[in-house]
Amino acid sequence: MSTAAPGLAGPALEPGVTRAMVCGHHHLYSALARGMPAPPRTPHDFQEILELVWWRLDCALDLEMIRWSAMLGALEALERGTTAIVDHHASPNAIEGSLSVIADACAEVGVRVSCCYEVTDRNGPDGMRAGLAENEHFLRSGGRGLVGAHACFTLCEATLEAVAGLASDLGRGVHIHVAEDRMDSAAGERLEAMTTDDWLLAHCVHLDRPLRGTVAHNPRSNMNNAVGYARPARLANRVVLGTDGIGGDMLEEFRIAYVRHREDDVTATPDAAWSWLESGSALFPEAAADRVRWSYEPIDPWHLAFTPGVQPIEVVVGGEVVLRDGRPTRVDPLEVRARAREQAERLWARL
Numbered sequence: 151m152s153t154a155a156p157g158l159a160g161p162a163l164e165p166g167v168t169r170a171m172v173c174g175h176h177h178l179y180s181a182l183a184r185g186m187p188a189p190p191r192t193p194h195d196f197q198e199i200l201e202l203v204w205w206r207l208d209c210a211l212d213l214e215m216i217r218w219s220a221m222l223g224a225l226e227a228l229e230r231g232t233t234a235i236v237d238h239h240a241s242p243n244a245i246e247g248s249l250s251v252i253a254d255a256c257a258e259v260g261v262r263v264s265c266c267y268e269v270t271d272r273n274g275p276d277g278m279r280a281g282l283a284e285n286e287h288f289l290r291s292g293g294r295g296l297v298g299a300h301a302c303f304t305l306c307e308a309t310l311e312a313v314a315g316l317a318s319d320l321g322r323g324v325h326i327h328v329a330e331d332r333m334d335s336a337a338g339e340r341l342e343a344m345t346t347d348d349w350l351l352a353h354c355v356h357l358d359r360p361l362r363g364t365v366a367h368n369p370r371s372n373m374n375n376a377v378g379y380a381r382p383a384r385l386a387n388r389v390v391l392g393t394d395g396i397g398g399d400m401l402e403e404f405r406i407a408y409v410r411h412r413e414d415d416v417t418a419t420p421d422a423a424w425s426w427l428e429s430g431s432a433l434f435p436e437a438a439a440d441r442v443r444w445s446y447e448p449i450d451p452w453h454l455a456f457t458p459g460v461q462p463i464e465v466v467v468g469g470e471v472v473l474r475d476g477r478p479t480r481v482d483p484l485e486v487r488a489r490a491r492e493q494a495e496r497l498w499a500r501l
Contacts, residue, residue, distance in 0.1 A: 157428025159449040166447035170233035170440035170465065171400035172430030175325075175352045175366035175392025178223035178237050178252060179216060182494040183207055183395075187501050196331035196377055205272070210500040211241040213251050215493045220255035220263075222490035225483055227398025228261050228473055231442040231462040234434035235261060235398065236350065236366070238298055238325055240268040245280045249288040249295065260472030260480045262434055266298030266325045269313050271306055278309055282316060289320050296350060301327040302337040314344045323348030323363065329356040331377045350433070352392065355380040363387060364433070367426060368394035369410045370403060379414055383422055390430040391423075400427060401460060408455050424451035441466040 158168040189202035211219075216239075227235055235256065241248050249265040256263035265288060269281040285297045297317040299305060305313070317324045323346065329337045330353035338359040345351070349363030355378045367382045371394030382389045391403045407423035431438050443464040446457060454460060465473035472479055 157425070157431060163441075164443075166449060167441055167443050168231075168449050169431065169438050170442050170467070171231050171427065172234040172236075172390070172434050172437055173227060173232050173393055173398050173400055173403075174236050174364070174390030174430045174433055175350070175368055175394055176223065176227075176235045176237050176398065177239070177395030178220045178235070178256075179208065179211055179239060179241065180204075180395030181219040181223040181226070182215060182490065182497050185494065186498050196375055197333055199375055206501060207497070208240040209242050210497055212244045213247060215497050216241055216244060216248055217251050217255050218486070218490040218493040220252040221259060221481070221486050223398060224256040224259040224261040224263070225478060225481065225486050228259055228465060228478055229462065229476070229483075230397070230399040230401065231444070231465060232398040232400050233261055233440045233442075233465060233467045233472075234263070234430070234437040236264045236296075236325065236392070236433055238266055238268060238327075238352070240270075240300070242273045242277050245277070245284050247284075249284060249293060250291075253288075253293055258481060259478065259486075260467050260470065262437060262467070263294070264433065265293060265295040268298045268300045269309065270300035270304045271309050272300070272304045278312075282312060286316060286320070289322060296323045296325040296348075299324055299326040301330065301334050302340050303334045307340075310340065310344065317349075318346075323350055325350040325352070327352045328354050328361070329358070330354075330372075331375070332356050351387070352394070353377075353380060354382075354385070360386060364429075365389050366392040367407060368392045368403075369407045370394075370396055373406075373410065379410060381414060382426065383411065383415070383418070388429050388432060389426045390433060391426045400430070401454060402458075403427075404451075405455055405458070408451075420451035420455035423455075436468075440468070 193199040267284040299313045328351040335356045345362040352366045365387045404427045411418040446460040
């Protein structure tokens, strides 16, 4: 019943060793959200979840919070065998320089990152222009990333065109939330003529038509927000797995992707979800040379779908051992967690 997994554990690799994992859609700033105060009232739908939780949180961020949330998020990813993250950032009151802070923090831990800033109209025209400017400055300065956008329901046509135009000018794709909830169900129609193969489309739960680009499937987040099931198996696009900010454990996300798929289709096997996990390497081709030695073998989708607790023992990034005997070599994990806790408490006080 077992199948080979050439994308992560091909025949050239030793038993128990794989190529590293890639998180195709993350919000590293959300690492400080755990334990935050309850919202003013209980959200009853996706719009209220955004307004009462995430849009309050991102408005309270400053650069020091952003730094330590990125450090913590990168550390947790590394500890789970993930060496590359595609991040989607928002901090309306600390826009300038935020992407460099994230990139530097991840580099300090030893994790690769692709950054973008979330352009939106919800913070007014000045906020929209500042978001565009942060994307442009970071990318023109040599930063790795895409041009970011929140979701169509928070962007007017002129802003969407500005995002797509900047991406085209820079030769980059756009990283955007697409039809995550029914309230954004018009996204497909609005984006149909804009998307290109290098766009990264997050969620696509209620997408009603084909779009060009890679789809980032975030099953755990979609369930947590009660927005529905994206049915990624129906799509002709390349599908990758993301966490939407709920950590960097891609093996766990694979397991959730499999059981959600299985719930929807009893004939589904772990192979489909494993292929989505493998496809993340297309977003970070150099990460294919990174290596992870695991506490378990064989590294096979049929085993791993039903084997919790598998942990990395050693992680090699760019030829450097950045995790040895389960511990990071570049940073002190206790210090990172302590500093992140300090910043989380500062953040919570603002909320």
